[in-house]
Amino acid sequence: MSRELHFDTLVVGGGIAGLQTALDLADQNYQVAVIEKDATIGGKMIRLSKVFPTLDCASCITTPKMAASAHHENITLFTYCNLKSLDRDSPESVTATVTQKPRYVDPDKCIGCRQCEYGCPVYVPDEEQGNFNLRKAVHIPFSNAIPQIAVLDMENCSLCGKCARVCPTDAIDYFEQPEDFIIHAKTAVLATGFELTPIDQKPEYNGGKVQNLITSMEMERLLAPHGPYMRVIRPSDGKEPDSIAYVQCAGSRDKTLNVPYCSRVCCMYAIKQAMLLSGALPLADITIYYMDIRAFGKGYEQFYQNAKAMGIEFVKGKIAKIEQADNQYVSLRYEAQEDGGRVVEREHDLVVLSLGMVPGWTPQGVCQVSCDTDRFIKSSMPQIAPTVTDMEGVFVAGVAAGPKDIVDTIAEAGAAAMEASKYMTALGKQKAA
Amino acid sequence: MSDKKKQADKEAMKILRQQRKQSIDRVRGAIKSQNKDIKSIKDALKDGGKTVPEITAATKMPSSRVMVFVATLKKYGMVAEGPKDGDYFKYELIDA
Ligand SMILES: Cc1cc2nc3c(=O)[nH]c(=O)nc-3n(C[C@H](O)[C@H](O)[C@H](O)COP(=O)(O)OP(=O)(O)OC[C@H]3O[C@@H](n4cnc5c(N)ncnc54)[C@H](O)[C@@H]3O)c2cc1C
Numbered sequence: 001m002s003r004e005l006h007f008d009t010l011v012v013g014g015g016i017a018g019l020q021t022a023l024d025l026a027d028q029n030y031q032v033a034v035i036e037k038d039a040t041i042g043g044k045m046i047r048l049s050k051v052f053p054t055l056d057c058a059s060c061i062t063t064p065k066m067a068a069s070a071h072h073e074n075i076t077l078f079t080y081c082n083l084k085s086l087d088r089d090s091p092e093s094v095t096a097t098v099t100q101k102p103r104y105v106d107p108d109k110c111i112g113c114r115q116c117e118y119g120c121p122v123y124v125p126d127e128e129q130g131n132f133n134l135r136k137a138v139h140i141p142f143s144n145a146i147p148q149i150a151v152l153d154m155e156n157c158s159l160c161g162k163c164a165r166v167c168p169t170d171a172i173d174y175f176e177q178p179e180d181f182i183i184h185a186k187t188a189v190l191a192t193g194f195e196l197t198p199i200d201q202k203p204e205y206n207g208g209k210v211q212n213l214i215t216s217m218e219m220e221r222l223l224a225p226h227g228p229y230m231r232v233i234r235p236s237d238g239k240e241p242d243s244i245a246y247v248q249c250a251g252s253r254d255k256t257l258n259v260p261y262c263s264r265v266c267c268m269y270a271i272k273q274a275m276l277l278s279g280a281l282p283l284a285d286i287t288i289y290y291m292d293i294r295a296f297g298k299g300y301e302q303f304y305q306n307a308k309a310m311g312i313e314f315v316k317g318k319i320a321k322i323e324q325a326d327n328q329y330v331s332l333r334y335e336a337q338e339d340g341g342r343v344v345e346r347e348h349d350l351v352v353l354s355l356g357m358v359p360g361w362t363p364q365g366v367c368q369v370s371c372d373t374d375r376f377i378k379s380s381m382p383q384i385a386p387t388v389t390d391m392e393g394v395f396v397a398g399v400a401a402g403p404k405d406i407v408d409t410i411a412e413a414g415a416a417a418m419e420a421s422k423y424m425t426a427l428g429k430q431k432a433a
Numbered sequence: 434m435s436d437k438k439k440q441a442d443k444e445a446m447k448i449l450r451q452q453r454k455q456s457i458d459r460v461r462g463a464i465k466s467q468n469k470d471i472k473s474i475k476d477a478l479k480d481g482g483k484t485v486p487e488i489t490a491a492t493k494m495p496s497s498r499v500m501v502f503v504a505t506l507k508k509y510g511m512v513a514e515g516p517k518d519g520d521y522f523k524y525e526l527i528d529a
Binding site for chain 1: 457499514
């Protein structure tokens, strides 16, 4: 028999949208469960370097929200979990079946000391650092991960037993199995966020197989204080780059990729990264190749103008070809639209693809909520109540509903919490009547 | 832990190792080649700090692989970043 748990609201996704929703509901005394598929909460935001338009350190503003959620008496976090099904059985109840993936580490015993990690003899590419360096088979995802509990990657474990021998609390359990449990709640909020379009999709970009051609998320890691090199250097050979370029709309506004929409944040994060790069590498030339700049939010146009004033070069032209050049340079070919339309080829030390945003999760087969033509979760009243879906008492927040920045994500999370609270208040009134 | 429990755990581990033999063999192969690469990088650094292209020349490993290992050794406290030499940083052994 599976364990059954009862809450007021189930939040799916522990990114900034899910955490803000959970905090807003928990502060109103609702009991909230957050399920997160990764071993840590925080979503994309905790993996960013700094955030536009304020250039605040992302970790400094995300970590307090993560810690507040972890320590809130009305919030229970379930990390490293898969959502198997989510159904509404009555107006008062949604039921979710959740699978706890095995960590092979007992969360109640692990004290996060990392002795297992230091002892482990297996090095594995660290996906949290863009695979630019290696982690151990047993590891804590990153230094500000919450919870600070190790996870053992069984696929890359040699079962040598070293981690179990050095663990001071006997927390390693090689025999752990996935375990299903059931959550009953009155409402649910879907905050499943996004992923970037894959780097290898475009043949004209050589399927992404070009040295020193990286994704925007990988550049976030290079710029982050706890990044793989703790400075910006070329991944191919450690050279400090003299020239860095951004390729905008590398995965959005592109019908060939089935992503015809604008991902909204790419212009702004490219400008942000360009500014951070010109601070870190004052002598480097930074170029942004764009179709048009969409500086949509409050203060964003000024941010763009500041970047131009700092000497960042903006070139209007869609990149048609990306190739490896000599000495590990990356060659870009484009039509210079503001220079007579001539075809130009330029080489850069490091090139960043501003890839598009696609949904982080598809509800198909798990839950009956509808998706829009862009495959993000459909809002049934986009103008007047954007967090309401076509599943009763199930709401959506953040990028799960469509591309947006952190400011809009936080505002939408507050709105989703309010809708959930309103739904539960109405249920209470119906009962009383 | 009682002797009986210890023996049972040993037996259970033996069975688990048999079940996972294929992946264990693959991982053991990876450990061997990683250790070899780490040793060649450390050997290359024994006579003083070097840049990634210099380590690449000394070890004959692809430079991108050298970069990954240097970053990893730095993370786990075995190598430190040294002074700059042209466009590149030198890396030094910490226990040299
Ligand atoms: C390179 C880059 C830089 C950016 N820089 C900025 C910036 O400077 N300023 C700014 O305002 N915005 C920036 N953004 C946008 C910002 O990242 C998003 O607005 C924000 O992260 C959205 O938060 P979210 O919680 O909706 O989604 P996410 O951060 O994607 O979080 C979703 C969470 O849900 C989890 N999840 C997904 N599916 C499931 C499931 N089935 N079950 C359980 N959990 C699940 C995921 O693991 C994840 O933890 C940037 C984006 C990129 C790509």
